[in-house]
Amino acid sequence: MSDATRADVCAAAIADAFADDGEVFASPMGLLPMLGVRLAKLTSNPDLVISDGESLFLAGVPPLFAQADVVEGWIPFRKVFDVVAYGKRHVMMGATQVDRHGNQNISAIGDFAQPKRQLLGSRGAPGNTVNNRTSYWVPKHSARVFVERVDIVSGVGPKLAKKAGPAAARFNDIHRVVSNLGVFDVKGADDTLRLLSVHPGVTVDDVREATGFDLEVGADVPTTRAPTLEELVVIREVLDPQGLRFKEVPDAS
Amino acid sequence: MSKGPRDKQMTIDEVVGELEDGMTIGIGGWGPRRKPMALVRAILRSDLTDLTLVSWGGADVGLLVRAGKVRKLVYAFVSLDTVPLEPNFQKARQEGTIPEVVELDEGMFQTGLRAAAQRLPFLPMRAGLGSDVLVNNPWIETVTSPYDDREELVAVPALHLDVALVHLNRADRHGNATYLGPDPYFDDLFAMAADRCYVSVEQVVDTAGLTVDTPVQRLLLSRMMVSGVVETPNGAHFTTCTPDYERDEKFQRAYAAAAGGSDEDWAAFEGRFLSGDEAAYQAAVAAFGEEQA
Numbered sequence: 001m002s003d004a005t006r007a008d009v010c011a012a013a014i015a016d017a018f019a020d021d022g023e024v025f026a027s028p029m030g031l032l033p034m035l036g037v038r039l040a041k042l043t044s045n046p047d048l049v050i051s052d053g054e055s056l057f058l059a060g061v062p063p064l065f066a067q068a069d070v071v072e073g074w075i076p077f078r079k080v081f082d083v084v085a086y087g088k089r090h091v092m093m094g095a096t097q098v099d100r101h102g103n104q105n106i107s108a109i110g111d112f113a114q115p116k117r118q119l120l121g122s123r124g125a126p127g128n129t130v131n132n133r134t135s136y137w138v139p140k141h142s143a144r145v146f147v148e149r150v151d152i153v154s155g156v157g158p159k160l161a162k163k164a165g166p167a168a169a170r171f172n173d174i175h176r177v178v179s180n181l182g183v184f185d186v187k188g189a190d191d192t193l194r195l196l197s198v199h200p201g202v203t204v205d206d207v208r209e210a211t212g213f214d215l216e217v218g219a220d221v222p223t224t225r226a227p228t229l230e231e232l233v234v235i236r237e238v239l240d241p242q243g244l245r246f247k248e249v250p251d252a253s
Numbered sequence: 254m255s256k257g258p259r260d261k262q263m264t265i266d267e268v269v270g271e272l273e274d275g276m277t278i279g280i281g282g283w284g285p286r287r288k289p290m291a292l293v294r295a296i297l298r299s300d301l302t303d304l305t306l307v308s309w310g311g312a313d314v315g316l317l318v319r320a321g322k323v324r325k326l327v328y329a330f331v332s333l334d335t336v337p338l339e340p341n342f343q344k345a346r347q348e349g350t351i352p353e354v355v356e357l358d359e360g361m362f363q364t365g366l367r368a369a370a371q372r373l374p375f376l377p378m379r380a381g382l383g384s385d386v387l388v389n390n391p392w393i394e395t396v397t398s399p400y401d402d403r404e405e406l407v408a409v410p411a412l413h414l415d416v417a418l419v420h421l422n423r424a425d426r427h428g429n430a431t432y433l434g435p436d437p438y439f440d441d442l443f444a445m446a447a448d449r450c451y452v453s454v455e456q457v458v459d460t461a462g463l464t465v466d467t468p469v470q471r472l473l474l475s476r477m478m479v480s481g482v483v484e485t486p487n488g489a490h491f492t493t494c495t496p497d498y499e500r501d502e503k504f505q506r507a508y509a510a511a512a513g514g515s516d517e518d519w520a521a522f523e524g525r526f527l528s529g530d531e532a533a534y535q536a537a538v539a540a541f542g543e544e545q546a
Contacts, residue, residue: 055435076436077283081360085379107356108346112389118346119338121310121330126358127380156383164383167404171379 004227006180007032007249009199011235012227013183015040017135017176018090023047024133025075025089031248033092033137034064035239036178042234051075063239084124087171089132093125095177097150098136100193100213102157102174102186104129105150112152125154130161133173139248141179143212146193159191180249181207183224188216197224258427263481265531268451269295271481272416275324277305279366279412279447281419281440282492285311285333285500287432289420289453291488291531296322298530307366307412309359309439311492312505315341315512316527318351319519326351327412329359333505340513358386363439365412370445375408382407417447420489421473422497423463424454428479431463431471434495444478453485455497487535503545504538 004012014036018026026041026048028034034053038061041048050058057073075083083089096119097105106125110116128134134155138145153160161172177184177193181202188194194216198204204221227235235245269292272278282288293313296304303324308314310331317323319341331342345351357365358380368376377396381387387395387407396408419440424430430452432440444450452474463472488494491501491508511522526537 076438078363078437078439081363084360107385112356112385114349115346118343120332121328121356122358122384122386123330124359124380126382126384126386127360127378129384130379130382153383153385153388160383165405167379167406168382170404172383 004200004232005246005251006199006201007245007251008227008232008235009224010178010180010249011035011039011245012231013178013199013224014092014137015044015231017092017178018048019044021045021048021090021133023049023088025049025051025083027051027089027091029091029093030137031064031244032139035235035245037092038064038239039231039234042238043231063241064244081127084127084131087132090135090175091128091132092135092137093128093155095136095138095145095155097145097147098138098177098193099147099150099157101159101191102177102193103150103153103160104136104155104157105152107152107154109151122154126156129156129172129174130168131171133175135174135176135178138177138179141181141207141210143210146211146213148213157191158186162191181210192216194218195221197222199224200226258476260426261428261476261479261482262426262457263451263483265291265295265453265483265485268292268481268483269299269301271449271451272296272299272301274301275303276415277307277413279414279417279443280306280308280313281417281438281443282311282313282489283309283436283438284330285505286436286493287420287434287438287489288313288492289418289488290490290492291485292418292420292451292453292483293317294527294531294534297527307414309362310339310342312339312508315339318342318345319512321350323351325353325355327355327357329357329362333509335500335502336505336509340509344512355390356386357381357390358384361386361407361409362412363442364409366439366442366446368409368411369413370442373411375410377406378409379406381409412446414443414447415449417443417450418453419443419450420453420485420494422455422494423458424452424474424482425460425463426457426482427460428452428474428476428482429460429463429472430454430474430479430482431467432473433467433471433497434493437473441473441478444474449480450474450478451481451483452479453483453488455486455488455494457482457484485531487538490535490538501538504541507541
């Protein structure tokens with residue numbers, strides 16, 4: 001579909017990250033991840049378990065920020081921690097910084113003892129990344145986000161997990177990083193970030209320039225697939241008729 | 254005639270009278286949800302100092318660190334949700350005014366409370382391995398499984414509390430208490446991790462009234478976990494206390510603007526809302542609500 005916007009492409013790329021997960025709890029943090037997860041549930045992976053982000057498992061797939069219709073379960077915070085340890089979960093978190101080795105920071109910028117900028121704190125990132133599949137969403141790809149080394153390791157990348165021992169590496173599974181420019185994994189040499197595809201209208205050089213480290217790039221980088229007609233209808237008519245996604249990814253196509 | 258269990262009803266000030274400088278205090282709720290804010294405000298009015306706070310933090314942490322009450326803070330995050338970053342907490346961290354900070358993964362936090370509730374020195378957990386939680390808290394040790402797997406896991410230390418402060422929807426005067434909203438959070442764990450737990454509630458009712466219109470499974474606290482009961486209507490304001498009330502978003506925005514603004518902005522907010530007792534606070538909040546309507 002040539003009339004897909006960049007936000008639509010991102011939503012489909014996020015949906016693809018959840019397509020092969022089977023029957024697990026998909027936990028999106030933020031707007032585009034929520035859109036992508038719900039898109040996957042309505043298309044490629046109807047077995048996904050989704051929540052209202054508070055305490056209810058939803059049987060249906062409501063539009064973004066709409067009230068639940070049918071509820072299929074109860075997932076208060078205490079049970080979220082049980083599911084994290086159980087492992088049947090794929091979380092897509094935000095990231096203030098992501099580094100070359102797929103480590104993520106949402107804690108603070110600068111020195112931990114007295115940060116230049118205090119952020120949220122580690123939240124559940126340390127536990128997520130050693131227990132269940134974890135992906136990241138970065139709406140504004142820049143060298144300030146994609147840094148050589150994160151200031152504070154909240155989310156653990158594969159290299160650090162291996163260094164921390166088998167108990168840390170056993171379930172560490174950093175699956176995808178999706179940004180407004182492309183799709184990445186951490187299967188480059190020495191467990192580094194690798195460019196899998198560039199979104200339509202983006203060049204490999206655009207990505208290189210907006211990345212603060214030497215990114216692994218294959219010989220022939222494909223273009224991220226365009227959303228199907230069905231996906232565009234679902235995004236536009238069902239899940240996000242108000243166009244909330246453009247607040248996060250302005251229309252660049 | 255049977256005597257029945259004792260009456261534990263107290264005033265807010267009597268609860269604060271039970272606290273001492275240097276205590277480790279756990280605060281229930283979660284971020285900007287069902288926080289015992291009336292008790293937090295009472296601590297603000299007191300001379301208490303040198304406190305260790307243990308909290309999945311929201312404005313409870315922000316207010317107490319801004320007031321310089323906190324020597325040590327144990328947290329996994331501090332957030333107001335709709336305002337992602339808590340300005341008072343941010344300011345305190347960036348100015349280095351909290352002498353000691355312990356930042357944990359949010360699941361480690363639950364495990365630490367659980368260890369304390371079970372009177373264990375630690376519980377093993379995967380969370381924390383490989384992350385800077387262990388780098389920034391080098392006193393946290395790992396433990397090796399004695400079984401064939403030999404897995405080396407985090408030995409999450411017990412988060413033992415001198416006192417827990419929690420806010421629920423209903424209680425009887427003996428300390429049996431129920432939450433009516435979507436999530437119990439971890440208030441039962443806070444209660445069991447502490448030597449003493451004080452629960453504030455929207456309404457004190459007869460014991461029979463606790464299960465009149467809600468299932469028995471919502472009775473989160475048993476009286477054996479509770480030392481004192483305080484009736485504080487609107488006592489979680491400006492956090493949620495579903496279904497009695499939702500978060501006061503307008504007030505929270507005003508709080509965040511003042512906290513993130515100049516010293517004068519904050520002084521004006523304090524002067525208007527935090528300089529009197531709880532009744533004065535609630536009156537000022539009501540006046541603010543009418544202004545904004």
